[in-house]
Amino acid sequence: SQQGEEDPQALSIQEGENATMNCSYKTSINNLQWYRQNSGRGLVHLILIRSNEREKHSGRLRVTLDTSKKSSSLLITASRAADTASYFCATPGGSYIPTFGRGTSLIVHP
Amino acid sequence: EAGVAQSPRYKIIEKRQSVAFWCNPISGHATLYWYQQILGQGPKLLIQFQNNGVVDDSQLPKDRFSAERLKGVDSTLKIQPAKLEDSAVYLCASSLEYRGPGTDTQYFGPGTRLTVL
Numbered sequence: 403s404q405q406g407e408e409d410p411q412a413l414s415i416q417e418g419e420n421a422t423m424n425c426s427y428k429t430s431i432n433n434l435q436w437y438r439q440n441s442g443r444g445l446v447h448l449i450l451i452r453s454n455e456r457e458k459h460s461g462r463l464r465v466t467l468d469t470s471k472k473s474s475s476l477l478i479t480a481s482r483a484a485d486t487a488s489y490f491c492a493t494p495g496g497s498y499i500p501t502f503g504r505g506t507s508l509i510v511h512p
Numbered sequence: 513e514a515g516v517a518q519s520p521r522y523k524i525i526e527k528r529q530s531v532a533f534w535c536n537p538i539s540g541h542a543t544l545y546w547y548q549q550i551l552g553q554g555p556k557l558l559i560q561f562q563n564n565g566v567v568d569d570s571q572l573p574k575d576r577f578s579a580e581r582l583k584g585v586d587s588t589l590k591i592q593p594a595k596l597e598d599s600a601v602y603l604c605a606s607s608l609e610y611r612g613p614g615t616d617t618q619y620f621g622p623g624t625r626l627t628v629l
Contacts, residue, residue, distance in 0.1 A: 435617070444603070444620045444621065444622045444623055445555070445603065445605070445618075445620035446620070447617045447618060447619070450617060490554050490555075500545075500557055500616075500618070501557070502554030502555045502556070503554050504552070504553055504554050505553075505554055
């Protein structure tokens with residue numbers, strides 16, 4: 403069963419703009435991870451946020467977690483064409499199997 | 513540091529044929545994962561190994577899929593016989609250690625794209 407679900411499914415922006423994507427999940431978690439996937443490099447881990455953290459930064463990435471709403475957001479600031487990729491949230495699902503959503507497809511136009 | 517290696521990168525077979533995929537994880541990584549990613553979807557875990565033991569294979573279709581990691585390093589995933597719906601990218605990932613469910617940062621290989629005709 404799907405644990406995490408990203409929103410929107412697709413996002414198209416201009417270079418320099420910020421991109422925000424969201425992840426909602428169903429059951430309590432101890433952490434949530436964001437991954438990026440592009441055709442050239444496969445899936446790459448971006449950031450892990452634990453259930454006792456509300457916000458985490460890594461370079462141009464900002465991740466928030468709201469456990470009361472069972473949701474997380476990934477903000478990419480000052481986006482670049484190279485940020486074009488699909489972004490997935492991963493959460494421990496049933497039996498703590500790492501579970502990925504369907505992803506948000508981000509296109510950054512130069 | 514070398515990443516996760518997978519081969520082949522592409523495979524085209526006809527239904528009812530057999531196919532095998534190979535994965536070599538990052539050196540020293542105890543945990544190895546196989547995922548199936550169908551076009552337009554996120555990766556779905558098939559099996560997870562800790563060294564050469566199986567941690568979870570609840571989502572592996574055992575009537576046709578099998579996987580092994582005999583010496584706790586390399587792993588192979590086999591499909592026999594293949595069906596049309598097995599067309600997907602098969603991803604291998606590894607993590608340094610098993611610190612608990614859903615807590616490991618996984619490092620993914622480039623995947624094998626399987627097309628079943």
